[in-house]
Amino acid sequence: MNARVVAIFNQKGGVGKTTTSTNLSHALAKAGKKVTVIDFDPQGHLSISLGMLNRQASGIDAVLLDGADVSQCVIPMRENLQLIPSGPKLHDIELMSTGGAKRSEILRHTLLNDFQDQDYVFIDCPPSSGLLVANVLFATDEILIPMSSDFLALQGLSDLIKTIRKFEQVLKKKYKTQIVMARYTSSRKFSKEVLGKLQQYFPQQILATVIRETAVLSECTSFGMTIFEYRPKSVSANDFHNLAKDFLQGKVM
Numbered sequence: 001m002n003a004r005v006v007a008i009f010n011q012k013g014g015v016g017k018t019t020t021s022t023n024l025s026h027a028l029a030k031a032g033k034k035v036t037v038i039d040f041d042p043q044g045h046l047s048i049s050l051g052m053l054n055r056q057a058s059g060i061d062a063v064l065l066d067g068a069d070v071s072q073c074v075i076p077m078r079e080n081l082q083l084i085p086s087g088p089k090l091h092d093i094e095l096m097s098t099g100g101a102k103r104s105e106i107l108r109h110t111l112l113n114d115f116q117d118q119d120y121v122f123i124d125c126p127p128s129s130g131l132l133v134a135n136v137l138f139a140t141d142e143i144l145i146p147m148s149s150d151f152l153a154l155q156g157l158s159d160l161i162k163t164i165r166k167f168e169q170v171l172k173k174k175y176k177t178q179i180v181m182a183r184y185t186s187s188r189k190f191s192k193e194v195l196g197k198l199q200q201y202f203p204q205q206i207l208a209t210v211i212r213e214t215a216v217l218s219e220c221t222s223f224g225m226t227i228f229e230y231r232p233k234s235v236s237a238n239d240f241h242n243l244a245k246d247f248l249q250g251k252v253m
């Protein structure tokens with residue numbers, strides 16, 4: 001059986017894609033699942049969040065551009081958790097005018113064939129709907145959308161839905177789509193409205209656990225630690241522990 005491959009995607013910046021990739025993957029690894037995370041953002045924030053210091057290590061860029069074997073780029077980060085970094089050349093792909101279809105095929109082939117020993121592969125997407133994201137949406141069939149509970153995130157929602165529909169039409173497939181409320185500010189009245197709207201647009205698709213906005217979650221990145229290492233007893237570690245359970249059991253709001 002091959003791994004379940006999930007693109008962590010929202011074209012809006014700062015909604016919690018990388019925080020979700022980091023902590024959900026570590027939660028699943030701690031639960032005994034074999035997990036690979038692919039840093040598909042040239043900013044390399046996922047690699048930094050997991051504590052990888054070498055920004056020059058080649059990664060998914062070499063797979064897509066030089067035909068490198070994915071096994072050459074895998075870096076073990078924690079027990080059961082391995083990383084494929086973005087690599088220094090991933091940024092170039094966003095600017096290339098040719099070869100996009102071929103790179104999408106390579107990525108799909110890699111995801112379908114090279115992760116037989118893994119349970120989950122998560123792809124942390126960049127905040128855009130450009131060529132890199134097109135590669136990912138071509139190559140995957142499942143999307144997890146992190147959302148924050150502010151006004152602009154809600155504004156971005158219609159663009160996001162349009163992007164997904166466009167890919168579904170062109171590629172003649174339907175994505176399995178789930179949402180995670182990744183930055184929930186419960187003290188703000190507007191947050192509830194955002195959740196309500198999400199339930200309207202994505203019925204039965206919002207994972208039951210909400211990740212609350214907390215200082216510790218924003219702090220752990222700078223130490224290259226996941227929340228389970230930085231503050232294992234915090235409400236945020238508990239939130240991600242519960243989110244992982246929801247993800248495994250398909251428990252939605």
Ligand SMILES: Nc1ncnc2c1ncn2[C@@H]1O[C@H](COP(=O)(O)OP(=O)(O)OP(=O)(O)O)[C@@H](O)[C@H]1O
Nearest residue numbers: 013014015016017018019127183212213214217218
């Ligand atoms: N639940 C949360 N509570 C507090 N801070 C958070 C939370 N989720 C994310 N953050 C912080 O918000 C910022 C943006 O989060 P993150 O990098 O995960 O978003 P992103 O969607 O990956 O951003 P980008 O679009 O730039 O890739 C980071 O500084 C992160 O530490």
Ligand SMILES: [Mg+2]
Nearest residue numbers: 017018041045
């Ligand atoms: Mg990110």
